[in-house]
Amino acid sequence: MEEIDVAVLGAGISGLQAARLLRDRFSVRILEARDRVGGRLLNHTFANGDTVDIGGQWIGPGQDRMYRLVEELGAATWPLYDRGDNLLVLDGRSRRYRGTIPRINPLALADLGLAMHRFEKMARGLDPARPWAHRRAAAWDAVTLRSWIDSNCRTRLARQLFAIAVGAVFAAEPDDLSLLHALFYARSGDSLERLLAVTGGAQQDRIHGGTAGLCERMAAQLGDCVQLGSPAKKVKATADGRLRVDYRGGALLCERLIVAIPPNQALRIQFEPELPAWRDQLMQRMPAGSCIKCIARYERPFWRDEQLSGQVTSPAGPVRVSFDNSERGRESGLLMGFLEGDVARHYSGVAPDERRQAVLDCFARFFGERARHPLEYVDKDWSSDPWTRGCYAAFLGPGTWTSYGERLREPNGRIHWAGTESASQWYGYMEGALESAERAAREVQQQLERAGALHV
Structure with missing residues (x-):
């Protein structure tokens, strides 16, 4: 032995x-x-040689250990495509916006902004090494994040958009998390805003070679x-x-x-x-959270012709957020979308062809009929992976x-x-x-x- x-x-x-x-x-x-x-890090190579992460992929400011490791191993990073307009697809209509927060009606926007401000202020008061030691830890740990959102967002749209942010960050539903865990998680990564952002945020950079x-x-x-x-x-x-x-x-x-x-x-x-x-x-x-990561490959990133970034927020789903995941220096266009939380739990039990069609239907709703017909498609259901059984994290x-x-x-x-x-x-x-x-x-x-x- x-x-x-x-x-x-x-x-x-x-x-x-x-x-x-x-x-x-x-x-x-x-x-x-x-x-x-x-x-939970996994590469997929398409037929044309494009390599794409179908597991964890992004690093951003504040993640100094990761940047040092990339340099030490002789790898290199490049920024996620973040030029042009983002889309909010709401009630069948697409609205363009820039930045992290979608352009919505002033009442809902003010409602969402105030709730985000309250959340960030609470998170800043936590010591991420000892979240249980905060004077209000017991009260915050006794309720779900959903309860807090319902109490702090007065408009339906603000509640919907906050829930989408939760899915994007945790791959879970607001009902799943304690408020204290959500605050700790945000504080451990500096802030919820940083966790949601691309340029200057947690989704800023990708790594060549995956x-x-x-x-x-x-x-x-x-x-x-x-x-x-x-x-x-x-x-x-x-x-x-x-x-x-x-x-x-x-x-x-x-x-x-x-x-x-x-x-x-x-x-x-x-x-x-x-x-x-x-x-x-x-x-x-x-x-563990519930996540299915979905990527479609097209001949070229045609959405850029319309000055679109590829980033979409859509309460209707099942794909509620998407990104332009095209590899730098390659001709192909890659659209990536997430199925998260309850949606991922549902589609984990659906036949692969049906799941693929549901995802491509969303891409077509976002970017037009061309998005329904990719050259290749791949998804990864991490909840069904026998040695993981869920993502992004517990x-x-x-x-x-x-x-x-x-x-x-x-x-x-x-x-x-x-x-x-x-x-x-x-x-x-x-x-x-x-x-x-x-x-x-x-x-x-x-x-x-x-x-x-x-x-x-």
């Missing part, structure tokens, strides 16, 4: 980074369930310490205090274990002795932060927790995944050096 210092579960960007931070000082092994690295390409470069540096097709099945404490990790096809012994997989996947692993009841209860209360419902959140990042003996769901900065983003990897690696290094298990 292989004996190592550190085992890492999950070869997503967080697990790979944790291993990179530890590999020069300790023996490390990554166990990945899939036959690929990247986790984000999964970064993971492939990281894995190449790690070499044979990355083991694919090896889902962990059981983690057992041995008599000498080490951990035995049984996985498909083998087992290993390690001094420390970093779990860098989504909470719903960690629940599938048998622990002996069992994890503390609070940890199990916490992970049960962290369901969320916390009412009562969870104040009951369990203080111990979210706490190690359980020799078991440490990474992944974007344990981040205090940019929770739910690749930046958060890297931040959590740094923390977990630091915890492990301190403990191993204290124990004298140093392998140079």
Whole structure:
């Protein structure tokens, strides 16, 4: 049986980074369930060679770790197309606007603006490392975001647009989230406005070769310490205090274990002795969002001829937001749309052809009949992915932060927790995944050096 210092579960960007931070000082092994690295980051290549992210893809200002990683790995970024007019498609009519907030009737606009201002002011008062410590945390954690929206938006249109923003950021419904979690999430990424924005916001830049390409470069540096097709099945404490990790096809012994997989996947692993009841209860209360990412390829980005950016907001759905996802330097035009929350849950159970038609019908409503006839189409239902079962990230419902959140990042003996769901900065983003990897690696290094298990 292989004996190592550190085992890492999950070869997503967080697990790979944790291993990179530890590999020069300790023996490390990554166990990945899939036959690929990247986790929730995944590339798709169209027939003409265009590469597109069908998982996480964007980085923006404030995500300094990600920009450093891109530079370190010799990759490059380019801005998402953000020129021309955006569209609000409402009651069968298309209205052009610029910026993040659609141009709507003055009453609804003032209503939405005031609600956004209140939300941002509340979020600014939170410490994202300790959201449960705010003096109003218990009150905010006791209600859903939907309750808050209904109380703070007087017009139906403002409520609709706020809900679309929630879907775009969380891939969930306002009913799913506690108000405290929504405030924390926004604060962890600076502000809700930044999370929604393109230029100057979280959707500003893309990475040449795709984000999964970064993971492939990281894995190449790690070499044979990355083991694919090896889902962990059981983690057992041995008599000498080490951990035995049984996985498909083998087992290993390690001094420390970093779990860098989504909470719903960690629940599938048998622990002996069992994890503390609070940890199990916490992970049960962290369901993943629901998202289907859809991309259509056309001969060229014809919507630009009409000075349109490709960005659309549409309460009618099922595609409620879209973007021009064309690859820089390529001729093809790529339209990308999201199915999120309840819509994603519905279309997850629909035949692929029917789902494709529903998406293209939306694109045609946004950009005309040409959008109904792409050269190629691809979508990715992350809720049906067996090793993910949801995207973008886990969320916390009412009562969870104040009951369990203080111990979210706490190690359980020799078991440490990474992944974007344990981040205090940019929770739910690749930046958060890297931040959590740094923390977990630091915890492990301190403990191993204290124990004298140093392998140079």
